[in-house]
Amino acid sequence: MVSIQLAIMVPFLAAIFIPFLYKKLPRIHIGWFVLIVPTALFIALARFIPAVAEGKTFLHTVQWIPSYGIHFTTYVDGLSIIFGLLITGIGSLVILYSIYYLSAKESLHHFYTYLLLFMGAMLGVVFSDNLMVLYVFWELTSISSFLLIAFWYHRKKSRYGAQKALLITFGGGMAMLTSFFMIYLITDTMSVREIISSIDTNHELFIPALILLLIGAFTKSAQYPFHIWLPDAMEAPTPVSAYLHSATMVKAGIYLVARFTPVFGSSEVWFWLVSSIGLITLFWGSFNAVRQIDLKALLAYSTISQLGLIMSLFGIGSIAHQLGVSENSIIYTQASFAALFHLVNHSTFKGALFMVVGIVDHEVGTRDIRRLGGLMAFMPVSFTIALIGSFSMAGLPPFNGFLSKEMFFEAVVNVSQSSIFSVHSLGLLFPIVAWIASVLTFVYCMIIVFKTFLGPYHPEKLEHGAHEAKIGMLVSPIILGSLIVGIFIFPNVLGDYLLRPGLASIFPSFPLDEMTKPISLWHGFNPALFMTIGVVVVGIIIFQIIRRRKSLYFPPSKWTFDQLYNSTLEQMEVRGFRITTLYMTGSLRDYLVYIFLFLIASVGGIFIFTDAFTFDLSNNAPISIYEILIVFAMLTAGIAIIFAKSRITAILLNGVLGYSIALLFVLFRAPDLALTQLVVETVTTALFLLCFYFLPKQEKENSPQKTKRMNLIVSILVGIIFVSVALSVHSGKLFETISAYFENAYELAGANNIVNAILGDFRAFDTMLEVIVLFIGGIGVYTLIKLKARKGDENIENQ
Amino acid sequence: METLIIILAGVLVTVATYLILSKGVLRVILGTAILSHAAHLLLMTMGGLKKGGVPVIGEGNGIYTDALPQALILTSIVISFAVTAFLLVLAYRTYQENELSQLARGLKDE
Numbered sequence: 085m086v087s088i089q090l091a092i093m094v095p096f097l098a099a100i101f102i103p104f105l106y107k108k109l110p111r112i113h114i115g116w117f118v119l120i121v122p123t124a125l126f127i128a129l130a131r132f133i134p135a136v137a138e139g140k141t142f143l144h145t146v147q148w149i150p151s152y153g154i155h156f157t158t159y160v161d162g163l164s165i166i167f168g169l170l171i172t173g174i175g176s177l178v179i180l181y182s183i184y185y186l187s188a189k190e191s192l193h194h195f196y197t198y199l200l201l202f203m204g205a206m207l208g209v210v211f212s213d214n215l216m217v218l219y220v221f222w223e224l225t226s227i228s229s230f231l232l233i234a235f236w237y238h239r240k241k242s243r244y245g246a247q248k249a250l251l252i253t254f255g256g257g258m259a260m261l262t263s264f265f266m267i268y269l270i271t272d273t274m275s276v277r278e279i280i281s282s283i284d285t286n287h288e289l290f291i292p293a294l295i296l297l298l299i300g301a302f303t304k305s306a307q308y309p310f311h312i313w314l315p316d317a318m319e320a321p322t323p324v325s326a327y328l329h330s331a332t333m334v335k336a337g338i339y340l341v342a343r344f345t346p347v348f349g350s351s352e353v354w355f356w357l358v359s360s361i362g363l364i365t366l367f368w369g370s371f372n373a374v375r376q377i378d379l380k381a382l383l384a385y386s387t388i389s390q391l392g393l394i395m396s397l398f399g400i401g402s403i404a405h406q407l408g409v410s411e412n413s414i415i416y417t418q419a420s421f422a423a424l425f426h427l428v429n430h431s432t433f434k435g436a437l438f439m440v441v442g443i444v445d446h447e448v449g450t451r452d453i454r455r456l457g458g459l460m461a462f463m464p465v466s467f468t469i470a471l472i473g474s475f476s477m478a479g480l481p482p483f484n485g486f487l488s489k490e491m492f493f494e495a496v497v498n499v500s501q502s503s504i505f506s507v508h509s510l511g512l513l514f515p516i517v518a519w520i521a522s523v524l525t526f527v528y529c530m531i532i533v534f535k536t537f538l539g540p541y542h543p544e545k546l547e548h549g550a551h552e553a554k555i556g557m558l559v560s561p562i563i564l565g566s567l568i569v570g571i572f573i574f575p576n577v578l579g580d581y582l583l584r585p586g587l588a589s590i591f592p593s594f595p596l597d598e599m600t601k602p603i604s605l606w607h608g609f610n611p612a613l614f615m616t617i618g619v620v621v622v623g624i625i626i627f628q629i630i631r632r633r634k635s636l637y638f639p640p641s642k643w644t645f646d647q648l649y650n651s652t653l654e655q656m657e658v659r660g661f662r663i664t665t666l667y668m669t670g671s672l673r674d675y676l677v678y679i680f681l682f683l684i685a686s687v688g689g690i691f692i693f694t695d696a697f698t699f700d701l702s703n704n705a706p707i708s709i710y711e712i713l714i715v716f717a718m719l720t721a722g723i724a725i726i727f728a729k730s731r732i733t734a735i736l737l738n739g740v741l742g743y744s745i746a747l748l749f750v751l752f753r754a755p756d757l758a759l760t761q762l763v764v765e766t767v768t769t770a771l772f773l774l775c776f777y778f779l780p781k782q783e784k785e786n787s788p789q790k791t792k793r794m795n796l797i798v799s800i801l802v803g804i805i806f807v808s809v810a811l812s813v814h815s816g817k818l819f820e821t822i823s824a825y826f827e828n829a830y831e832l833a834g835a836n837n838i839v840n841a842i843l844g845d846f847r848a849f850d851t852m853l854e855v856i857v858l859f860i861g862g863i864g865v866y867t868l869i870k871l872k873a874r875k876g877d878e879n880i881e882n883q
Numbered sequence: 884m885e886t887l888i889i890i891l892a893g894v895l896v897t898v899a900t901y902l903i904l905s906k907g908v909l910r911v912i913l914g915t916a917i918l919s920h921a922a923h924l925l926l927m928t929m930g931g932l933k934k935g936g937v938p939v940i941g942e943g944n945g946i947y948t949d950a951l952p953q954a955l956i957l958t959s960i961v962i963s964f965a966v967t968a969f970l971l972v973l974a975y976r977t978y979q980e981n982e983l984s985q986l987a988r989g990l991k992d993e
Contacts, residue, residue: 705885803894
């Protein structure tokens with residue numbers, strides 16, 4: 085048997101070769117080469133079925149990042165093989181369909197590269213056992229879906245839809261990643277199988293991990309209120325819509341819920357979230373589908389609705405984990421069984437419907453319900469398939485949707501009578517909501533068939549006259565259509581070979597044979613059957629009313645989640661810009677104020693919170709009269725600079741400061757410093773004077789009074805911080821200085837002057853670099869003055 | 884003595900900060916010069932003042948003032964001189980090219 089790692093990698097490898105083949109063999113439609121990949125994979129995966137049906141599982145590990153416990157581990161069991169077969173099977177049909185759908189003028193190599201990328205990523209999602217690997221493939225599906233939605237990137241709506249899908253599914257992906265980290269913290273393992281056995285339901289991170297995981301699943305599977313990206317993703321080419329947005333990618337979230345049901349299923353939160361969000365989505369999707377006028381948008385909302393149905397069934401199924409193995413839990417495991425069954429059924433009929441809509445669009449030039457009608461006579465095959473698909477979706481016999489819809493009704497009726505999880509009176513809502521949603525489902529299914537294929541034919545509204553599609557385009561929908569009927573006739577073949585092993589993965593500790601009954605319950609009168617009859621009767625009445633009113637167009641509601649999404653994006657941009665311009669003013673003074681305020685807040689805050697003020701004045705040296713005089717002179721000069729009206733006063737006062745410091749150095753027994761300070765101060769003052777000769781008269785500081793006061797407060801605070809830090813540091817001597825060592829200057833360096841010995845011998849590196857600084861400063865000054873753009877080369881920098 | 888010098892340095896820091904926050908380029912450069920004065924004074928004070936004689940061997944009775952801060956200050960004086968000189972020439976050139984001697988008030992006001 086083929087290694088699953090290889091199976092996952094094959095589409096990626098094939099994707100690499102697509103562009104080369106496309107360039108080398110321009111005459112053959114590249115899709116024919118691509119078709120080989122999923123077909124071969126489907127056959128390879130199908131060979132696992134007998135073994136899996138016997139309850140065997142296959143585990144294979146390739147090391148990836150062993151030091152972090154991240155291995156590329158694949159796990160084949162019932163659940164993953166169902167998804168694997170769906171991905172490769174429907175993938176083959178979609179590629180076959182796309183060969184006839186896309187004309188050779190499109191950039192086909194892009195299309196098939198993205199599609200293969202998606203296929204590999206999707207296979208990776210369903211077969212991965214390691215959380216991190218699962219996440220990597222999960223995001224790859226988001227990226228490839230993004231690329232596929234924006235395939236016609238010159239259209240604005242495509243780009244909008246792609247961006248929306250990316251933002252929402254990535255947001256959910258991030259939530260899921262966080263959840264995976266939490267799960268890792270709880271269980272200390274990254275392997276899904278080991279997590280099931282070692283999860284601690286009382287851990288404090290259990291509920292956050294559960295909720296974040298569900299956010300990831302809900303965003304991917306377009307559950308309420310994250311469903312808004314799916315209708316906009318319909319801008320993608322129809323094969324993409326059929327493959328990604330009905331059969332595979334949107335079921336990744338459902339796969340995640342099914343896979344993690346053994347982990348989280350015993351929790352009440354899990355049951356309520358999954359089943360109620362599923363039901364809300366079911367209702368909201370079907371309600372919105374009825375008002376759509378674009379066939380693809382209608383199908384998008386119906387996908388949302390059906391995904392909600394599957395989701396709610398998995399939620400109901402999780403009750404069995406709470407009850408444990410007993411007679412009573414059979415009805416709940418049956419719900420999960422129904423979910424798996426409907427999952428497969430939905431892929432078949434929704435794939436077929438999308439393909440039919442694509443055919444109509446392709447042959448007639450529009451998907452607008454208002455312009456379509458009476459196509460039955462022209463397109464009999466498409467009509468038949470649309471009829472089969474729609475009736476299956478509506479839940480009518482003799483199609484597979486009928487069986488899963490019956491099982492769904494049975495599950496919601498059962499849960500309403502349940503006594504677990506304080507369901508009580510709320511439980512009645514389950515069958516009621518489910519029933520109303522089914523009525524609406526019936527109505528929009530009728531719309532698909534009757535508005536498109538029956539009624540009057542309007543050739544003047546169509547771009548070109550209606551005629552049946554090429555046979556190649558019809559092959560895939562015909563296969564899917566026959567599957568719909570085939571599953572109805574032989575449901576137990578599918579049930580025994582695929583669904584029961586799938587159920588075993590969701591309920592690993594349950595005895596399988598007792599938990600599943602064969603699908604034969606469509607005989608006999610039970611509440612579910614009466615509910616179905618009610619659906620048909622009420623559905624026909626509502627459809628007639630809608631038809632009489634000739635108007636499907638409810639007033640568009642203003643408060644939609646689309647509106648919320650758009651205004652959030654817009655507001656984020658506007659607010660972000662506003663906030664940035666608020667503080668990024670471009671004024672140097674403002675930035676300096678921020679820096680100083682931060683200094684004050686951080687240093688001052690630390691001082692206050694750690695009570696670091698220590699003032700010990702006992703260690704001070706005595707003060708002589710000279711020093712008092714000099715300090716007094718410096719204080720006066722310093723304060724006077726602020727008030728100096730003319731520049732020359734300010735510069736001279738600065739000179740006073742410099743020379744006074746030189747005097748202080750003399751008093752503090754630092755002759756070298758005094759010398760240097762004198763020289764440097766003289767040169768600096770000269771430089772200042774030189775500059776000032778070239779500068780205009782100092783303008784008066786005409787800042788507003790408020791700014792000046794702010795500046796003053798900031799400066800005083802900085803001064804206070806400086807003084808308190810200096811005093812506290814000076815008061816707390818931690819250890820003696822190391823300067824005693826330098827007093828051996830004569831013995832070690834042959835010098836009498838200790839300061840010079842340090843500069844030239846002990847720490848000569850500093851001096852060398854300081855010389856370099858001076859050197860660079862000199863060069864800088866020289867170049868600034870000398871190098872000027874000559875006349876005519878003013879744009880020298882712009883060349 | 885040390886306390887007095889620290890307070891003096893604190894006043895110089897206040898003055899320097901105030902000047903740096905003003906608009907005239909020359910005042911800003913003056914502010915940086917004064918700030919470096921304050922830093923030198925602080926370095927000096929942290930080593931302790933007048934703890935002994937001039938740090939030249941053979942002078943006094945063998946107890947010297949801490950020589951290390953003096954070496955550090957000497958380095959610092961030269962570096963701040965280089966920077967000040969560069970800043971001054973930059974201001975001069977800016978005025979020459981753009982006729983600007985005041986810092987811009989900000990993007991919003993233009």
